[in-house]
Amino acid sequence: MSDNNSAPALIGSSGDSLREAFGKELTRIAPEFPNLVVLDADVAGGTGVHHFRKAHPDKFIQFGIAEQNMVAAASGLAATGLIPVVTGFACFLERAYEQVRLSVGYTHRNVKIVASHPGLDVGPDGGSAQAFEDLAAFRAIAGMVVISPADPIEQVLATRAILEYDGPVYMRTGRSSAVRLFNDDHVFEIGKGQIIRHGTDVTLVACGVEVARSLQAADLLAEEGIEARVVNMATIKPIDEALLKRCVLETGCLVTAEDHNIYGGLGSAVAEAVTKHRPCPIEFVGLKDCFGTSGEPDELAEYFQITAPYIAAAAKRAMERKDRLQ
């Protein structure tokens, strides 16, 4: 874990989307991974791997609109020593869940599943395309690593990290232009969360697009004299239990924030870890067990109450509950 002592400024909001960051980095580092192959189900332009297809056509395998076949075939490709990176939209990769379970998870094959278009970040395509259960679903498969980076810099680092890791991984990217949070010296390590803003009143634990919103929430709270700590928990599994334990000891209550159902994802993973060590009040920000709808991502975030003001409100609720316990 590397604490970043200076709270990161929001460097910009018009940066690359996470999918672009992923696709470009995968293309750039491909020569370092001679066994790398990229699998697509006719959505390369949407997942960012169109860059890879152009640069490395001999390492790009088109499966057509057939995710079940693609995921199981990835297991076979891995069995011959290749490193298959399966790409697609989160909602459609869920279609191959049983293939992930049996042919990737149970066999513990070196397959990387990288999903763009997670959660409300999908936007106008609407409820059918917005996956709010992927983190929960893939987290429940034994031995799988689950990652949701927060900004393009972290996405780039995570792209290398998953290729260097030997085992099955599910990683989210993102569709919209991403807020840049980190500097070039940012460090990403699988299984390690990071305190990216210090505070002692409450800890905001977030992943993906909710990290930027949690930092904004911390600003709102600061205006009211509340010092909120922000943790970027880019690895949902294995969750950084040591860091959570420390945050509970030092701040006494938590808020989790994710672009995902509040059931089964980051919030649940955090709650499982915290109750194991030192139970404390936790408030959960995310989709409240509902499906999405059409709209722009920012509008949707507001509509489904996962923006900074809602995170800040949740922080105050958590603090009130903490006070009642004392």
Next chain:
Amino acid sequence: MPICATVKETAFLDATAFPSVSAPDIEVQIAEAARFARRHLIASIYRATSGHPGGALSCADILACLFGAELNIWPSAIDDPQRDRFVLSKGHACPTLYAIGAWHGFCDKKESLNLRKLGSPFQGHPHVKDLPWVETSTGSLGQGFSVAMGMAMGLRLQKIRARVYTVLGDGEMQEGSVWETAMCSAHHKLDNFCAIIDYNKMQSDALNEDICGIAPLGDKWRAFGWEVFEIDGHDIPQILSTFHKAATTRGKPSCIIANTLKGKGVPYMEGSPAWHGSVKLSHEQAETALQALGCTADEIKEFLDV
């Protein structure tokens, strides 16, 4: 397509590079292995008190031919990148795979009788982490076929001149992903890939045609772009000669539709979906089956005494 671009360079080596597989002595050895497999699987399913004998018996000759003559694999080199691969996509027939594997030294004959037991690597469906030589974990119909296709792709991409074989059940044809894989294999012209369908016409509950008809099977596979061979799946010389034809087919994958008899070799099981399983065999039923398979009284005792 990128993968297709390598077809010519990696076209599988000429079948003449292998010794003749049609020699009568090999056929005799294969028949002996199949007979052993049928006895062994009856014994292991009896000892397990559950299992799927019908579909295990129907594919015994096919697996005996594969391991006895076609597959370029050795127990001493199960991780050799150049080896051929075999995936039992109809994973519930694994007692046959374990028995044939034992016959050829991939596992122990006695230990592999310890089927479906806690602590035994011989699970109710094959698991590659328990037994690396089974190549992948199966038991969810359709998936083994797709994984096997991925192996064929991976070998071709790495210019490894090995072949991939997989055995599917006929009920497995009802899984939609089978046809995704069928379409994809032909699109990528995977002529290093051969699927064998154990066409015993029956599935768990009844005849295929009464559950969800799969006929005309040959026409379906031809329409999906495969080279199709329709054969008697219990005729060892015919199975072997068809493997040879499949191995010399260029530019498309091969599908061998092996017409078989469910429960083959055990008269009271033959042609009856009741023995698809998972069933518990009584001592008397197991004994009758082993007698039909030509076991002596001593052999029966050895197989069945737990």
